[in-house]
Amino acid sequence: MTHSARLTVLGTAALAIVALGACRKTPPAIEAEPAVPSINQDSINRVRDAAAADEARRRADQARQDSIANAAALGSQQQAEMVATLGNVVYFDYDDATISAQGRAVLDSKIPILLANSSLTIRVAGHTDERGSAEYNLALAQRRAIAVKGYLSTRGVSSNRIEAVSYGEEYPVAEGSMESAWSLNRRAEFEITSPATPLARPRP
Amino acid sequence: MPRVSPVAAIAATIVLACTATALRAQDPAQGVRLTLEYRAGARPGVLVLPVGGPQGDSVRTMLERDLDFGNRVSIVALAGADAASLAPVAGRPLNWALLGRLGAAGVVQAASTPAGLQVTVYDVGRQSVLDSQTFPLTPAPLSRDWRHAVHGISDEIEGWLTGTRGIARTRIAFVRGTALFVVDSDGAMETGIPVVSPPLSPAWHPSGTALAYNTYGVGSRVMVHDFATGRARTVSSTAGGVNQTPVFSPDGRDIVYAYTGEDGNAELYRVGASGGSARRITTGRGSLNLSPSFSPDGRRMVFTSSRAGQPEVYIMDADGTNTELLTSFVFGEQSYQSNSDWSPDGRLVAYQAQIAGRFQIKTIAIRDRGTRVLTSEGQNEDPSWAPDGRHLVFTSTRSGARQLWIVDVESGRMRQLTRSPGARAPAWSRR
Structure with missing residues (x-):
C-alpha cells in the first residue's frame, strides 16, 4: 500500500466517525441500520480496553522487576558493605607494628563478619613506607601482618583462616617522600581468599 | 699413637687445606714478583699503547677503562696516533725518557694474534720488560665470554703493575x-x-x-x-x-x-x-x-x-x-x-x-x-x-x-x- 492510499483510508474512517456523531444528535431516523455504527464502537472499545490491559500488565511487570531489583540491590548493598568492612585498611606508626586505636576499631568491625562466616579465609598483607632498608622493611611488614593476625585470633577468629604475608616497601599506595604519603603506606591490607559466596549477616 | 677419629682427621685436613689456600691468596708476591716502583699513596701512570690486530681499539678501551676503574694506577691519556708513535718497533727500543716525562711508570703493549692477546708490560723506571704473556681469547669478539677474557687480562696486568690483581672480571x-x-x-x-x-x-x-x-x-x-x-x-x-x-x-x-x-x-x-x-x-x-x-x-x-x-x-x-x-x-x-x-x-x-x-x-x-x-x-x-x-x-x-x-x-x-x-x-x- 502506498502512503497516499493509507491516508485515503484513514480519511474515510474519519468521515464515518463524524457521520456517526451527527447521527447521535438527531433522533434515529433509520432504525433498520444500527449494525454498522455499533460494530465500530465495539471495535474501538475493544482496542482501547486491550491497550489499557497491556499498559496495566506492563506496569505490573515493571513494578515486580523494580521490586526484585530493589530487593537485590538491598542485599548486594549489605554484601558490599560487609566486603568493604573486611577490606578496611589498618595503619601503623613509623618502624612500629603495634595495633593502634584506629587499628583496633577497624579490626573490631571485621570480627562479627568473620565470626558469622566460618568458612571465610583472608590474607593480611603488611606494607611499610619507603624509608630505611628494603630488607628490614620486608620483615617489619610481616611483623605488622602477624600483629593483625594475632589481634583477630585472640578475638576468636581461628588463626588458620588468616594468612599473613609481607610486601615490605614494594607496593606504596601513595607516591611522594613526605609524611602524608608515608602514613598511608604504613598499612595492613585485607583480601578474601576463600571462593566468592554470599556472606551471612552477623546476628544483631 | 693417640687415637684420632676419622671425622676429626678429615676436618683437620680441610682446615689445613683452607688455610693453605688463604695463605696463597694473601701472598701474591709468592715466587718473587717485581712491580712498578712508585711513591706510596701515588697512583703510577700507565700508558696503554694502541692494540694491534682485530678489535684492537675495543681491547685498548677496555684495558684502559678496567685499569682506571681499579684505581691503583692512573691512565696516561694519549690519542691513538700520539701513542702509536711511542710504540717500540723492531730495532728501536722504547723512548724511556719521553715516557718518563709523560708520567708513564709502566707501558702496556698488546696485540691480537691467532694464539690470543699477546701482552707485554714495560717498567719505565727500570727500562725493562716487567712481564709478558699470551692470553687465549674466545673466537667470538665482543661476546660475553670474550669480554670476560679481556677483563681477566686487565686484572692480570694490574697484578703485574701493582702486585694486586684487579677486579674487572667480576x-x-x-x-x-x-x-x-x-x-x-x-x-x-x-x-x-x-x-x-x-x-x-x-x-x-x-x-x-x-x-x-x-x-x-x-x-x-x-x-x-x-x-x-x-x-x-x-x-x-x-x-x-x-x-x-x-x-x-x-x-x-x-x-x-x-x-x-x-x-x-x-x-x-x-x-x-x-x-x-x-x-x-x-x-x-x-x-x-x-x-x-x-x-x-x-x-x-x-x-x-x-x-x-x-x-x-x-x-x-x-x-x-x-x-x-x-x-x-x-x-x-x-x-x-x-x-x-x-x-x-x-x-x-x-x-x-x-x-x-x-x-x-x-x-x-x-x-x-x-x-x-x-x-x-x-x-x-x-x-x-x-x-x-x-x-x-x-x-x-x-x-x-x-x-x-x-x-x-x-x-x-x-x-x-x-x-x-x-x-x-x-x-x-x-x-
Whole structure:
C-alpha cells in the first residue's frame, strides 16, 4: 500500500466517525441500520480496553522487576558493605607494628563478619613506607601482618583462616617522600581468599 | 699413637687445606714478583699503547677503562696516533725518557694474534720488560665470554703493575623493579636472571656459579639460581612467613638467612646450600634479626637487629653466641644503621646509617671501631664489597633516580655503574 492510499483510508474512517456523531444528535431516523455504527464502537472499545490491559500488565511487570531489583540491590548493598568492612585498611606508626586505636576499631568491625562466616579465609598483607632498608622493611611488614593476625585470633577468629604475608616497601599506595604519603603506606591490607559466596549477616 | 677419629682427621685436613689456600691468596708476591716502583699513596701512570690486530681499539678501551676503574694506577691519556708513535718497533727500543716525562711508570703493549692477546708490560723506571704473556681469547669478539677474557687480562696486568690483581672480571647482581639482573663490573652486559616471583637481596656463591636470593609476597622463600643449568631451586625449609636476606658461608656450603614466622620475629637460620633442615642461630627475643654477612674466615657474622628498638648493626660468633653491638648509637637523631657487609680482607664492615635524615654509607674498622662516612650527596644505601676489599657498590639517588654507584674507599673516587633508574640491592661477586 502506498502512503497516499493509507491516508485515503484513514480519511474515510474519519468521515464515518463524524457521520456517526451527527447521527447521535438527531433522533434515529433509520432504525433498520444500527449494525454498522455499533460494530465500530465495539471495535474501538475493544482496542482501547486491550491497550489499557497491556499498559496495566506492563506496569505490573515493571513494578515486580523494580521490586526484585530493589530487593537485590538491598542485599548486594549489605554484601558490599560487609566486603568493604573486611577490606578496611589498618595503619601503623613509623618502624612500629603495634595495633593502634584506629587499628583496633577497624579490626573490631571485621570480627562479627568473620565470626558469622566460618568458612571465610583472608590474607593480611603488611606494607611499610619507603624509608630505611628494603630488607628490614620486608620483615617489619610481616611483623605488622602477624600483629593483625594475632589481634583477630585472640578475638576468636581461628588463626588458620588468616594468612599473613609481607610486601615490605614494594607496593606504596601513595607516591611522594613526605609524611602524608608515608602514613598511608604504613598499612595492613585485607583480601578474601576463600571462593566468592554470599556472606551471612552477623546476628544483631 | 693417640687415637684420632676419622671425622676429626678429615676436618683437620680441610682446615689445613683452607688455610693453605688463604695463605696463597694473601701472598701474591709468592715466587718473587717485581712491580712498578712508585711513591706510596701515588697512583703510577700507565700508558696503554694502541692494540694491534682485530678489535684492537675495543681491547685498548677496555684495558684502559678496567685499569682506571681499579684505581691503583692512573691512565696516561694519549690519542691513538700520539701513542702509536711511542710504540717500540723492531730495532728501536722504547723512548724511556719521553715516557718518563709523560708520567708513564709502566707501558702496556698488546696485540691480537691467532694464539690470543699477546701482552707485554714495560717498567719505565727500570727500562725493562716487567712481564709478558699470551692470553687465549674466545673466537667470538665482543661476546660475553670474550669480554670476560679481556677483563681477566686487565686484572692480570694490574697484578703485574701493582702486585694486586684487579677486579674487572667480576659481576654485580642487583634488582630493578621485580626483576633480577647481573651486570659486568664495567656496567656492560646487563643480563636478566629468570625469576618466578619478585626477588630481593641477591647474594653470590663464592665460586660465582650460583646466586641466592629471596622472593617476597605469597610463598616467600630463599632460592638458589644455578648459572650452569639456568634453573632455580628452593633452599629455605621454613614454610610460611618471610624467608629473606640469604648469604653463602665463605666455604659455599651453607646459607644463612632470616625467617619471620608466626611470632612476628625475624631470626637467622643456617641451612645447607642445597637445602635440608634449617637450624636457628639467633635469639632475638621479640626483635627483627636479618641481613647477615660472614667474616672472611666464616667464624663470625655481622647482622641487623632491632633488639634495642631501632635497627643497629651487631656482631656475633657464627653459632649465635657472643652477640654485641658493633655500631654505636648516633645520639641526637633517629638512629638507624643496617645492611652491613664484612669486607673480604676482614678489616672493615660497610653499612648504611641515617645522618641528618638521610642514609649514608659508612665503614667501621673491626680492630678499633673507627668509623668513616663515605658519601654525602642524596640517599646512599645497601653497600656491597668488591673482592679487592677496596671498592663498594651501593645505591644512590645523587643523580636523581636511584642508581648503582661504586666508590673507591681509598681515594673516595665515585663512578656510576647502572644507567636505567631503579637499580638496588647490589651484590658484588667474588673474583
